[in-house]
Amino acid sequence: MIWVTWRQFRGTILLGVLAPLLLATAIAAVTFLADRLGSNYVLFRCFGLSTTTCLTESSLTLASLATIALPVVLGVFVGVTAFSRDIERRTHVLGLTQAVGRMRWYWTRVLVVFTPIVLAMVVLGYVVLWSRFGTSPFGSSFVDAFYSRLEFPTFGTIGVVPAGYTALGLVIGSTAALLLRNTIGAMVVTMVATVAVIIAFPSLVREHYATPEVDRLTLEMSESGRSVAYEVAPSDVQRASWMVDSYYADVAGRRIDLPYDACSSEDDIWPDPREDETTADYNDRVDAFLTARSEARVACLTELGADHYEHLLFEDRMLWRFQFTETALCLLLSALLAGGSTLAVRRLRP
Known part of the structure; x- marks a missing residue:
């Protein structure tokens, strides 16, 4: 079943893995370029210094913002389509009539398709963390000197949190696909729900991880x-x-x-x-x-x-405690949603 799933979704898996890895490679390359062009005082590079240096820093900022958008994109185009295409075409009937249990059919897809993408997002999160904060105490953009790493959107682009958001986005997409059985409708629901979750964490939840x-x-x-x-x-x-x-x-x-x-x-x-x-x-x-x-x-x-x-x-020293707490919450929500999705899987008729 694992081999069959890989053969069916290898294109989707490769695209889902390459997207964050290529973005991580681009961020690393631009960071090396910025370090060679700029001075030690990163904060003031865009004030009176070379246009090339300012452009590299702007590129880093845009790339890190793209990092927080990837969980939404992957949830819409990978999480949904991992199930919706077969259900709409009714090709899932072939799998469910070949002595393959419904739970095995579902969990194999979740693990084989989603796990490599989540791991690739871990790599991207650490590359963004290094590029923005590993080379200077000020950070690699103007706002990094004034805003905490615990705030939105920086917190969601560094460390392990992008992987947590991605796992949740993928499971939201698969759940929507199984419930709605319509690709476009599931994509819309996934996009709205994932964006809402990414906004809800910093605005409603994160400040309760510890006593200020x-x-x-x-x-x-x-x-x-x-x-x-x-x-x-x-x-x-x-x-x-x-x-x-x-x-x-x-x-x-x-x-x-x-x-x-x-x-x-x-x-x-x-x-x-x-x-x-x-x-x-x-x-x-x-x-x-x-x-x-x-x-x-x-x-x-x-x-x-x-x-x-x-x-x-x-204080900034709470970064990793908050990172692991928020990621754990994302994984817990993902597990609950995935468990709930099994009820929808049981309703599928071969």
Whole structure:
């Protein structure tokens, strides 16, 4: 049965495996090219440096975004067609009348067709991880320096998560094909369902994988309105954390929901430089303006019961815990769907 399945779907399997592997090869090649052309400060390559360097970085960003689209594409064109073509043509009757059990017929296709593709996506995920974060503490694109690796869409393009999404997309496709028994309808359902799952994980589920850390700021710090520029060595740069919530809190740490315009001032207009004013004098006047504004806001917030400002966040060190958790959830959902699909398989008539 394994050999028969391979002979029937070898073209589909090869295309499904080659798509992520070729994309991984292209990403690796562009990464080597970018490393040879660019400086050590990857973040600023697109500002005043060569067009070739900027183009290579843009290519890496687009390729990594293509990685998160592959689970949807593979689910639609591989997961669905692994069953829908035979069912529509009724050629599945031949297999089910040759002393082949229904469960064997189903699980052989799932394992032989889907497993190599999922493994190829593991390779792609690790290549994307290396290309974007393995050569620089900043990452290989502008946004990598400011957004956490735990956030969408970066998280879904690196490590083992693309493989988890692909496994789920393939099983969603096969389930839709067995239930609807119509290729076009199953493709539409698969596309919508897989996209919904990929969006639901970061927006609804991921922040519950662990308890977030609490970063507390005094009101004086949170309302200062100042930014500080400083220089650090690339080896000392910390990857960005994923902030999931922020709010004012009272002395006991209870959340305080304040109106958006609370403690705002209509006279809060940034001072413009005067014609007869030196730069030093203007800077002193701006400092005085910021200090007065900060003190007024702190006093107002204190009257409303606020004691400090809290950020709920996950540090980058949680990456692999989140990666394996989300992948395990995808595989669990895939197993449940596949188990449910066996009920539809039992309904197939030879």
